[in-house]
Every structure is written in C-alpha cells, then in structure tokens.
Amino acid sequence: MKFTVLYGTESGNSELIAEDLGEKLRAGHDDVEVHDLQNFDPASLTAERFTIVVCSTHGEGDLPNTAIPFVEAFDAALPDLTGLQYAMFGLGDTFYEETYSQGSEHIDRRFTAQGGVRVGDYGRHDASSWDLGSDVAIEWIDGVLEAASAAV
C-alpha cells in the first residue's frame, strides 16, 4: 500500500503528528509521502494512495492557516475522489466545546462529497487532555490499517 500523509496546521502540532505517522508507516511500507496541505495540489489526490489527513482547528471551528489554500483549490477543482480511501485525524481542544475538532471536518465533508471513503475510526486529539498527540495517533493508525486491509 502507498501512503500520503497530509497535514494542516497553525502552530505545528499537526505537522509533528504527521511526521511521526510517516515515520511509523515507513517502517513497514516503501512509499510514504508527508506533505503540508498548503503545498499539496488537490488534483494529486489519487485512489492509488491511501490518504491520511491530520488537521487542527482554529478560529471558531475553522481550518488552520495551511489548510485554507488547499480547501480553496479543492472547491475550485472539485476532484473526483471515487475509489479514494482516506483516514482523518482531527486536532482540537474541548475547551472550545461545540467547535471541538471541527477544523478537520471541513475537509472530511469535502472528501466524502467527492466520492472518497473514510476508513477506520475518526481520530481525535484533545489539547486539554494529558495525552501526547503522536501517542494517540500512533495507536489510532493501527486500527485504521486493520480496517484498510480488511476493506481491500
């Protein structure tokens, strides 16, 4: 399986988690790419690569800075994501209550609307918890990979 890990961030937490996920995946897979969403063309999304999105929440349930150009380009291009399998890991803080972890969901809704299929549980990290984001994500990805191989 080939993997693309994409991250949207404002203060670097999602980048750290994405890099740690990339390192874990590289231990068992040859072809693993990690990209900042602001440098990634939505037209490059392909069903040939399992896609993992790690994205935080800013403003009031909004996208973080580096995800904004990606989403604008996505909305302009509306790529056909039929056959794309993807997983989502959202960062947020339960302090913000009703907007908790909503940033990643802007991307999740778009991927689903364009035909992508989310695999495994929707991962979340709460900045108000004592858990390290990478620890939560590394545990979460195991379940995603099991679900992905069962789906093949």
Ligand SMILES: Cc1cc2nc3c(=O)[nH]c(=O)nc-3n(C[C@H](O)[C@H](O)[C@H](O)COP(=O)(O)O)c2cc1C
């Ligand atoms: C100004 C500001 C606004 C935020 N707004 C929200 C929010 O609306 N909902 C939420 O769940 N988290 C919110 N957060 C928390 C961040 O999503 C959380 O700290 C996350 O770990 C940041 O990840 P990043 O460094 O990848 O951007 C906010 C953080 C800041 C600094």
